[in-house]
Every structure is written in C-alpha cells, then in structure tokens.
Amino acid sequence: MCGRYAVTTDPALLAAEIDAVDETAGTELDVPGFNVAPTTNIVTVVARHSREEPEAPAARRLRAMRWGLLPHWQKTLSGPPLFNARAESIAEKPAFRTAVKSKRCLIPMDGWYEWQVLEDGPKPKKQPTYLTPIDGTRLYVAGLWSVWRPQGAGLDVPPTLSATVLTTDAVGPLREVHDRMPLVLTPESFDAWLNPDGPADPALLAPPALDVAERIEIRPVSALVNSVKNDGPQLTERTEPGSEPGQLSLL
Template sequence: MCGRYAVTTDPALLAAEIDAEDETEGTALDVPGYNVAPTTNIVAVVARHSREQPDDAPTRRLRGMRWGLLPSWQKTLSGPPLFNARAESVAEKPAFRNAIKSKRCLIPMDGWYEWQVLEPDVKKPRKQPLYMTPRDGTRMYMAGLWSVWRPAGAGLDVPPVLSATVLTTDAVGPLREVHDRMPLVLTPDVFDEWLNPDGAADPLLLAPPALDVAERIEIRPVSTLVNAVANTGPELIERVEPGSEPGQLSLL
C-alpha cells in the first residue's frame, strides 16, 4: 500500500520535467512536502483536450487534487478516504470503474514510506519506517485515478473537488521484504497511453512493474519522526541506521 510519501519539487519544475501545463496556480497545495498524507492536496498529472479546440490532441496538465478519491455519486466529503486502489480490481469496484475508463493520472513521488514490523510476536510490535526511493535520485510517477465531485444538488457554478487515488499492485523483488503491496510505478514509455482520456488503457499496464524497476529502488531506514504527520523536512528522508534512535531495535 502507499499511505505516505515525499515529493520535494515545486509544481512548476514538475511541469517542465514532464512537459505539462501547470494548472495549479491559485490552488492550496500541501506539496512540495516530505510527509504527504491522505486527505491533503497533492499534485497529479492528467491529459485533457482543450475546451476551445476539443479535436486537438490531449495535452498533459498538472492539477491540484485531494488525496482520497471521491466517487461522483458520494453525497458528502466525509467517509474513509480512498487513497489507494488495488490495480487488479479497479475495473469492477463501483468507486473506481468509471475513473479507470478515462480519468487516469500520474502522481509524482520522490519516494514512499512503509513500516516494517520488528517484533511480530508481541502485542504492540515496534516498527521501523523505511523510505523507498530511486537509487539515482530521479523521480517516480505512480499510476493513479481521479474524479470530479460536487455536493449533491450543486450547480455547475460550484467549483468541483478534484480527487485522486494511488493504484497499488503486488510488490516485486526486494520490495516484497518490506510489504506485500507497492505503488504501481509506471515508466515514461507508457505515460501517454496511460493518460489517454479517449479510451481504455491496455490491461497490461495494470500488471506489477518489471523486476529491474524494483531493483533500482533503494530501501532506506529513516527516522521515526516520519510517524507523526505534522513532522516534515529533509531529515525525514535521511538514512538512520536501525537501532540508533532511543527505543528502536536493530533490523538484524
């Protein structure tokens, strides 16, 4: 699963990196950030046609979205945030089956966090936070879905809430030692096909990433400071040897 991540680049720079129009100006965002959590406002990449020239090819756009997908039929903002969706079943789940048809997105991340259980046989096991990030310092783009939501009975003059979810898949290679699930990492060669708003994506894009993709990801022990959502800053992604903090155990 993926319930916390880091993205430390300004949206304008992200837009240049992925050749997209930055449409986040004026949007209250919680990124860049080192401890991004569900229900906060994140950046997602979509591909849409121009309203003025609907027959033109779709272009990539960066948009601010709430992390936790809101199905269009949901009546209120309250309820468990749908911040993850299993790639294997999105086509069947009522909350996601419309979005998978034409509202697919990319969610940029420097890396994501998981917590590894150190004492599985005790009532309250201690956990070591781990940060998964590319070894070469590049960025990852995760497969996601998005939706447009308005309160029941609201007219088109009411600004919609855009929201998104991160797709997860079976963990691959060394990442299986951390968790049985991982975000669905997509490679640049399939970005256009995944984002295409005019048709369904090839089901093969929902398969787990190739082993070489997983092997390029570092599994880095980090500070327990990341446990609190209020904490943020570059110290959260710095390597901290297991057992070096008070109350921690070694992974060995």
C-alpha cells in the same frame, strides 16, 4: 500500500520536465512535502482535451487534487479517504470502475514510506522505511481521479478534484518491506496510461518489471515520520534501526 510519500519538486519545474501545462496556480499545495498524507492537496498529471479546441490532441496538465478519491455519487466529503486502490480489482469496484475508463493520472513522488515489520506479535515492532530511486530521479505512480460536487449543486459550483494511488504486488527486494507497493510506471507508458479517449491496456496494471524495483533503495529512516505533524528533509535521511529512542514504532 502507500499512505505517506515525499515530493519536493516545484510544479513549474515539474511541468517543464514532463511537457505539461501547470494548472496548479492559486492552489495550496504541500510542496516541498516530506510527509505528504491523505486528505491533503497533491500534484497530479492528467491528459485532457482543450475546451476551446476539443478536437486537438489531449495535452498533459498538472492539477491539484485532494488525496483520497471521492466517487461522484458520494453524498458528502466525510467518510474514510480512498487513498489507495488495488490495481487488480479497480474495474469491478463501484468507487473506481468509472474513473478507470477515462480519468487516469500520474502522481509524482520522490519516494514513499512503508513500515517494515521486524518482530511479529500482539504489538509488532515496525521500522519506518523510505523507498526512493537510487539515482535520485523521480517516480511516477499510476492513479485514478474524479470530479465531485455536492448533491444538487449546479455546474457553477467549483468541483472537488480527488485522486487515489494504485497499488500492486511488491516486486523483488521490495517484498522484504511490504507485500504491496505503488504501481510505478515508466516514461514509455505515460501516454497510454493518461489517454482520456479509451480504456487502458490491462498490461499497464501489472506489477512493474524487476529492474524497476531493483533501482529503488530501501532506506531505514527516523520515527519522526510516524507523525504527520513532522516535516522536513530529516525525515528521508538514513538512520540505523534502533539508533534513536522509539525508532522501532508500535504502529
């Protein structure tokens, strides 16, 4: 599961890093954001054809989207945000089966948060944990996106773009934290995943290789991350479990 994450790279720098066109200008984004939560605007990477040259190859584009997918048939913006989707069942789920055909995206992250259960019981104690590449590089997580407009609205009404994070079975040492994890993709699979002209290879929906998981640090962090009102680099700093009052949360 992934319900919070951190991303600190300016979209312009990110676009240069992955050879993409930055289309996020003029959009309110939580960057840098050390406690990104569902329903906020996030940076995504898509591949789309140019309207002016539809026959030209699809180009990578950075787009701002609401975190929490809105199926095109949903009547209103209200309702629980679909911020996660299980990779193994998206082809069958009505909310995702259209998007998986041609609207796949990447969601860049510095790392994501999980709450590791330390003590079971009626009120289990959970340790906030930050999972991030050991070498300080970035993660690119598989996602789906959609275009939503209010029912009856014409094409002149600006659409709401929204996205969801795909999750899969946790791998290797990450299973000690949670049984699920975001579906982390490697650079060599980006083009195949983003390709808007056909379905994705089912192999791309499999859990990442063990070596991908072994390059991710499991870092206990402050209980400050429990509240979406808190932000800042202190949320990702290592702390020892139980070293601060209330760190072992009862979420």
